Amino acid sequence: MVNAVPLSWVLIVAAGLFSIGLFGALSRRNTVGILMGVELMLNAVNINLLAFWRYLQPADATGLVFALIVITVAAAEAAVGLAMVIAIYRTRLTINADEVDTLKG
Template sequence: MTQAVPIEAVLTVAAALFCIGLFGALARRNLVSILIGVELMLNAVNINLIAFWRYYEAQFITGQTFALFIITVAAAEAAVGLAMVIAVYRSWTTVNAESVDSLKG
């Protein structure tokens, strides 16, 4: 694997995935879609961590441990975020991010 595919290729895939997720988080109006974009970005970061682990220090566990913690945090973030989306839908009856503007100056 490390001989066949250079690390730049894996990093490019991760960067592309991150930018796609960023576009999704910035451009969509639905709150759930924004969370989907954030999940894509977290996946991209994990790909980077695993790639650096595999290519540079495959005999240590630090890279995999870091990736596992990010997966944990992502799961917690998804649970709380989607609960908040449901709570917002209940009081505003909308999931449009632009309609939830009670803090607008």
């Protein structure tokens, strides 16, 4: 992998994945779709972390530890986020982000 693929190619793939996730998080009306976009962005960050670990610090476990912590936080975020989606749906019978506008002035 290190000899065959330059580091910048992996970074470009991760940047593309992050941009796609950002587009999904900004443009979806469905709250679950927004969460999916956020998951894509976190995945891109993880690919970036692992690429830097593999190419620059392969003998050290620090990059792996960092990626594992990111996965843990992503799991916690998904659990709380989806619980909030279910709570919002129960009270308002919709989960479209533009229809949940009680805080809008």
